[in-house]
Amino acid sequence: MRILVLGGTEFVGHALVETALAQGHDVTTLNRGNHAKAAKVTSLQGDRTKPEGLRALEGQNWDVVLDTWSWDSYVVTDSVKALRESARSYVFISTRSVYQFPTAEGADEGAPLVEGDPEAGRDGAEVPYGEAKRGSEIAVEQGFPESYLHVRAGLILGPRxxxxxxxxxxxxxxxxxxxxxxxxxxxxxQYVDARDLAAWTISAVERGLSGPYDMVSRxxxxxxxxxxxxxxxxxxxxxxxxxxxxxxxxxxxxxxxxxxxxxxxxxxxxxxxxxxxDTSKVLAAGLQCRxxxxxxxxxxxxxxxxxxxxxxxxxxxxxxxxxxxxxxxxxxxxx
CATH class of the missing domain: 3.90.25 (UDP-galactose 4-epimerase; domain 1)
Structure with a gap:
């Protein structure tokens, strides 16, 4: 597959790139260029918070987009708009913080969600982390209604x-x-190693899984x-x-x-x-935790x-x- 990773240089993004490359996929990254690029990766530069930050993506096509954005929702909204005609599916690395806290013992993907606005942060107002992630999820759902995947991570540990x-x-x-x-x-x-998150995510993309999955161990x-x-x-x-x-x-x-x-x-x-x-959904879908x-x-x-x-x-x-x-x-x- 041709995979576009928005980010791809730190922690989870780095693990996603390394895993995709190990599986033989063609990987392109878009980031600000503040870190050394990985070998065998097509590296594009752009600041997604700037008006022209996505220009480097024009005229290209991908099978899937992997997005690890953690801040204002409007940035994901702009990315979705720029890519919905040039990508087949969109994977958003989200968080279990999109659920109303504290969630009940044994809660799963059906737990109540916080409010989210896809335009949050465009006016410069500070947006709480969970609400920013939920607003980003909504943007992805609107732009890729039949082909989105939300990887709702809990505590993430591991190298980097x-x-x-x-x-x-x-x-x-x-x-x-x-x-x-x-x-x-x-x-x-309850946690997940970033490398196990990445391995499951790339596998899920290969299998065409969609919808929300809580990404954390039993x-x-x-x-x-x-x-x-x-x-x-x-x-x-x-x-x-x-x-x-x-x-x-x-x-x-x-x-x-x-x-x-x-x-x-x-x-x-x-x-x-x-x-x-309760993480039985992602475990049944193949998550293996080292x-x-x-x-x-x-x-x-x-x-x-x-x-x-x-x-x-x-x-x-x-x-x-x-x-x-x-x-x-x-x-x-x-x-």
């Missing part, structure tokens, strides 16, 4: 992660000493205990000691779940919405290859907690 969640835990544990480990240890987690693919103990094992940290702490005590101490303690959310409605969803040990080991290898410091996305908060706050919390609870 530019949010910094797993890299923060790996660097923290490698530093060693007493590590604040928010419990309970058997807390189920609940309990790993647990908080296995996740952090694997980080200890993979980094080879000689003196890292996981100090498992009661979740209520962690929250009452002012630590922000998800952001200051990445991946973790204490038991309750918010945890159910993010880590207890073991957590492989995701963590490969992320650590990549992190070491770049010197340990990740170039984080500027639109997301820096994850993690400082050592002084961590030590102050753990000291009174020392055994």
């Amino acid at each position: 992660e530019n949010i910094g969640r797993l890299p923060w835990w790996l660097n923290r544990i490698k530093r060693g000493g007493d590590v604040l480990a928010p419990g309970p240890q058997d807390l189920p987690l 609940s309990g693919h790993t647990t908080m205990g296995e996740f952090l103990s694997t980080c200890v094992e993979v980094t080879g940290s000689a003196d890292a000691r996981l100090r498992w702490s009661d979740p209520q005590a962690v929250v009452e101490a002012g630590f922000a779940p998800w952001s200051e303690l990445p991946v973790w959310i204490p038991p309750g409605p918010d945890h159910a919405g993010l880590h207890l969803s 073991p957590v040990q492989e995701t963590i080991a490969d992320t650590w290898a990549w992190l070491q290859s770049i010197g340990g410091e990740v170039q984080l996305r500027p639109d997301r908060p820096r994850p993690g907690i400082g050592p002084d706050r961590e030590a102050a919390f753990l000291k009174p609870n020392a055994e």
Whole structure:
């Protein structure tokens, strides 16, 4: 197939390009040219937020468009308008944040959605992440009503992660000493490796799948205990000691779940919405999730290859907690 990837240089976009190339597809990318282009890729330059940003696409045709856009909806709307006569189908890498939060335990693709406007952001107003993604979905549905695919991702981990969640835990544990480990240890987690997301998406395109699919592992693919103990094992940290702490005590101490303690959310409605969803549809459609040990080991290898410091996305908060706050919390609870 002839595949156009809008973006294609960072994290999920990079995984999509690499997977498509490995499957023998003809790949073209359109981006601002801020990163080195992949080998064997036709690289076009254009800033989708600018009036002439899509001009490089004129006069060409593709079988499918893969779009990872995460900001204002109008940008996807303009892309859809520019491509609906020159592409057969459109795949949008969306998010489970398009559902009204918190979603109920066991929710699936039928959960209530947030409002979305395909023109959101054109006037310069700030648009919440979930609403921006939903507005983009609507634009895709309108432009490709019979041939669209929404890949609604949950937590995404793996090599090249530019949010910094797993890299923060790996660097923290490698530093060693007493590590604040928010419990309970058997807390189920739900995520997807970016490479598994990409493999399923390219396969879904090849098979002509359409409609929305929640893209995340089964609940309990790993647990908080296995996740952090694997980080200890993979980094080879000689003196890292996981100090498992009661979740209520962690929250009452002012630590922000998800952001200051990445991946973790204490038991309750918010945890159910993010880590207890029903993903039977995508699993039945062939999603295969590699073991957590492989995701963590490969992320650590990549992190070491770049010197340990990740170039984080500027639109997301820096994850993690400082050592002084961590030590102050753990000291009174020392055994």
